Amino acid sequence: MDIFPGRLYLKKEVETVEGLQEILAISANRCFRCGNTNPFLFGKMTCASCDREDCLYCRNCIVMGRVNSCQKLYYQKADILPERIESCLSWEGTLSPGQKKASSAVVSSIKQKVDMLLWAVAGSGKTEMMFEGMDLALKQGFRICIASPRVDVCLELYPRLQAVFKEVDIVCLYGDSKDKYQGEQFVVATTHQLIRFYDTFQVIFIDEVDAFPYAKDPFLEYAVRKARTKVGSTIIITATPEKKWQQECAAGKRNFVKIPARYHRKQLPVPRTCWIGPWKKNLAQGKITLKLINWIKKAELRNQPVLIFFPEIEAMNQFAEALVNYDFTRPVTVHSADQLRKEKVEWLREGKIKLLLTTTILERGVTFKDVQVAVFGSEGRIFTEAALVQIAGRAGRKLTHPTGDVCFFHYGKTTEMNRAITHIKKMNQLGFKEGLLDD
Ligand SMILES: [Zn+2]
Ligand SMILES: [Zn+2]
Incomplete structure (x- = not known):
């Protein structure tokens, strides 16, 4: 079994743990993998490996394989990949002035290694606003991820990204995806899948962060923080940031750019x-x-x-x-x-x-x-x-x-x-x- 950089493995998932970094699965009553600290989401069991009758395990992320407090998680540090000389982006389109403004802000956040909120109205052409920044990050050998709470969003993004970043290895990960992570430089994933990664991506884009039903997911922030390298950029994209964020933007406490118009330069319909x-x-x-x-x-x-x-x-x-x-x-x-569902939308x-x-x-x-x-x-x-x-x-x-x-x-x-x-x-x-x- 191969080990791929940046992904957390259980002992039973690998042939040997030799040469791998290790980390306690649960310590100080916190699950390292998912960030759970809620006592009600931990179970106790009689455990054959540590001989205890009250070995803790995390119920919150159990669908990804049980982790017990006597276990460790193993990983291979994800290094930055070799730089590329040439641009990886093949896209013929042009950005509208609004898109251009957003694109420049994304690029400068990645250069400065800071987080940012991209507040762009529905129909403003958000995907294209990320291309330039993605290209810059990929060229520098960064590992990048675009995650969304909604699998539909991932499935729509994946072919579009493959079409414009033809030379780049991209994988799309979700609950029952056939494809598994094999060290690809570019990962498209549901936010839930980020739980499996540690210290991996220099740049993470989160699309439609407020999408139901994960809007209030207390583990999402942890999962993103853990999957990203300590120095890097997290770029959050939404048309409808929560009130707290809107206030933080207004108070100058959050780095953001607002794109109030659609690419076609017509007003948003007022209900x-x-x-x-x-x-x-x-x-x-x-x-x-x-x-x-x-x-x-x-x-x-x-x-x-x-x-x-x-x-x-x-x-x-x-x-x-x-x-x-x-x-x-x-x-x-x-x-x-x-x-x-998909067919009816097509009809x-x-x-x-x-x-x-x-x-x-x-x-x-x-x-x-x-x-x-x-x-x-x-x-x-x-x-x-x-x-x-x-x-x-x-x-x-x-x-x-x-x-x-x-x-x-x-x-x-x-x-x-x-x-x-x-x-x-x-x-x-x-x-x-x-x-x-x-x-
Ligand atoms: Zn145990
Ligand atoms: Zn957990």
């Missing part, structure tokens, strides 16, 4: 709101407000695809059934555990269907040309400012169709709804101020 009364009661009677029925029909007349977001699966299914009472065929619905993209009902699962990472967006029951708790900003960000992403209607259909306006609308308006104002928007 409208529409009161629809007690929709739960109505749905139970098979009724849907005519305001929404007419809204759907209007989009249908213009041959525009429609996405409607729901706070829960049950309401979505009731809505789908009720729609039949209004001369519609039963629409397609999608949610996170849906086996046909809407290819125009095979014109209407797709969804839970928040499609709030990010998807682009549909000319899509019209509704949020049904937008007062629901799941619709936070961040979720609503992301959802609104689905509309008007394409250069050919840079606008789109976004409407929050609600039974009582919430603070989160107001915050989302203010957030988007402020971004547009800033976009004009910085000369990144045309109209």
Whole structure:
């Protein structure tokens, strides 16, 4: 069995531990691998290797193989690779002024070995903003990683990166990925996979850091810190940073760059709101407000695809059934555990269907040309400012169709709804101020 630099191994995973660095798996009641310190997430067991009856093991990261307090983790130090003379980037595109600004900030963070927050609106072309920095890091022989909480995001990024960094070994790691890490210089991974790495990457990009359901994952920060070398850059990319971070940016306590405009230089669509009364009661009677029925029909007349977001699966299914009472065929619905999730997204993209009902699962990472967006029951708790900003960000992403209607259909306006609308308006104002928007 081969050992690859920077990855943590259990004793049983290697032939010999000779010549490897070692580290206690659990010390001072903390799991080294995942950072768990919560006593409730440690188990006790009778252990054959240390003969104790109360040998501790970590339950938090047990899916990656059990680690006991009497065990060690083994690794081979990850060295910086030889420098490359030539650029590894083959990309013909050009950056918009907003993208260029972000790209320069990424490059300078990597040069200065500091962390940074890249706060860029949905549809601003975030991937391209990283190319130049990635190229610089790869040329210097740095090991780099781009991680996202969402496997969909990783799967979308991987082929795009392979296409522009053709000469570089890239691997994509997630829970049940066939590919395993074999010392590749460039790792694309779910954030969870970072648990396996130690002191490995000089540069880590975290994409869509606030993505549900990991937004509040207390272990993520630890995992990133542990996987990165002590000196290096962590670049966090999001359209919707949490409030604490927004405040830190405003107070000058966080190194950040804000890209308030889309690459196509058109404003972000500002959501409208529409009161629809007690929709739960109505749905139970098979009724849907005519305001929404007419809204759907209007989009249908213009041959525009429609996405409607729901706070829960049950309401979505009731809505789908009720729609039949209004001369519609039963629409397609999608949610996170849906086996046909990818296919259904493709149907809407290819125009095979014109209407797709969804839970928040499609709030990010998807682009549909000319899509019209509704949020049904937008007062629901799941619709936070961040979720609503992301959802609104689905509309008007394409250069050919840079606008789109976004409407929050609600039974009582919430603070989160107001915050989302203010957030988007402020971004547009800033976009004009910085000369990144045309109209
Ligand atoms: Zn033991
Ligand atoms: Zn653990």
